[in-house]
Amino acid sequence: MPFTFFRRALTALAVTSALAAAGAAQAGTLVIGASEVPHAQLLEHVKPALAQEGVVLNIKVFSDYVQPNLLVAEKQLDANFFQHQPYLDTFNKDRGTKLVSVGQVHVEPFGAYSRKVKTADDLKQGATVALPNDPSNSGRALLLLQKQGLIKLREGAGVTATPADIVENAKKLKFRELEAAMLPRALDDVDLALINTNYALQADLVPTRDALFIEGAESPYANIVVTREDNRDSADIGKLLKALHSDDVRRFIEQQYKGAVVPAF
DSSP states (O other), rough: HHHHHHHHHHHHHHHHHHHHHHHHHHHEEEEEEIIIIIIIIIHHHHHHHOOOTTTTEEEEEEESSSSSHHHHHHHHSSSSEEEEEHHHHHHHHOOOOOOEEEEEEOOOEEEOOOOOSSSSGGGOOTTEEESSSSSSHHHHHHHHHHHTOOOEEETTOOOOOOOGGGETTTTOOOOEEGGGGGGGGGGTTSSEEEEHHHHHHHHTTOHHHHHHHEEOHHHHHHOEEEEEEGGOOOOOHHHHHHHTSSHHHHHHHHHHTTTTSOOOO
């Protein structure tokens, strides 16, 4: 009888271990590259909901716009969350990658900031304006300057416009192109800087308060979750996107960022 009890105990233990192993196999881990603000914050917010769905979220924070894409392409990251579609299109074309968007999450209205002038009209002749040096965000900055009437671009110049496409520049503005992450630090050295909202927030700038002018909520530059073609239909990626598209995340964005970040779903 003791032997029979011992054998039953071993059998029960084996079944329990098998079930535990099966559960572990079903539980996924997603390694996601993200900018610190607001992307990593949004991912941290959905971590508990994803854990309940059996997905462990491992967030890697990056301060640049190149490595997160290269590492996804090299399968060192499962996905990333930091960019908009025009940037991804340009990156794929320039680097020969085939990364894809699986859905948009939010818009970060792009803004112009200054420590030297209070309005765009205060800019003097020959004022220096700093722009992001990546093609899509440089074009985005120039389009915003054109909307303010500060410059005019050649007809047909779009999201990849460069300073060479400027056909009218009444104030003879001078342009400096810098890495996007460096733009807040350049504010003391230039008259105006066009800064992505994630970097503005990291520098304790409040876009709705501090920007001289800013894109509206209708901006087409929605930030997207990006992965490889072979991973786009992954169940875990689907769970991530569902969590980011929840009413809970919508409320979090609206309450946390107060217009500096706008839901795009």
